[in-house]
Amino acid sequence: MPKRVPVRPQGSIAVIVRLAWPAGDELVPGRAIRWTEDHVMVMIKPIGAPSSTDELIVWLQTRDVYTSIPRRPYPRLPVRGRSATKVAGSPPTSADRGQAPYRPQGTDDPF
Numbered sequence: 001m002p003k004r005v006p007v008r009p010q011g012s013i014a015v016i017v018r019l020a021w022p023a024g025d026e027l028v029p030g031r032a033i034r035w036t037e038d039h040v041m042v043m044i045k046p047i048g049a050p051s052s053t054d055e056l057i058v059w060l061q062t063r064d065v066y067t068s069i070p071r072r073p074y075p076r077l078p079v080r081g082r083s084a085t086k087v088a089g090s091p092p093t094s095a096d097r098g099q100a101p102y103r104p105q106g107t108d109d110p111f
Contacts, residue, residue, distance in 0.1 A: 001059045002039040009033045017042050018064040032065060033057075040065045 013032040018025055034041035040062055043055040 002036040004036065006034045006036065010035060013067070015040070015042060016066045016069055017044065017060055018066075018070075020064075027069065030065075035062075038062055 011033065015030050015032045016027050017030045018027055028044055028047065030042040030044040032040050032042055038061060039059050041057065041059050042065060043057050045055050046053060
């Protein structure tokens with residue numbers, strides 16, 4: 001919670017918030033109604049709940065509030081080649097089967 005709380009609502013901006021639960025993170029829609037430099041007050045309504053349902057109003061740090069869906073880091077793909085480590089669950093390659101890779105006949109291109 002911020003040290004100084006704005007008294008009046010400052011707007012109603014559609015946002016996506018990251019809630020951290022013991023089982024993992026969850027992205028949910030909400031409305032930003034007050035904010036400071038480091039915190040945002042967000043109203044969150046349960047998804048699919050009737051309009052008479054009360055909202056959950058929470059102060060969140062700015063790093064957990066987004067105006068669009070945040071990008072997730074992509075996992076690094078292994079380097080291709082004989083020295084590369086095989087990713088678990090990936091299909092076998094021609095090198096795994098002891099075969100030379102397929103190349104159409106009549107091509108001199110090594111790739």
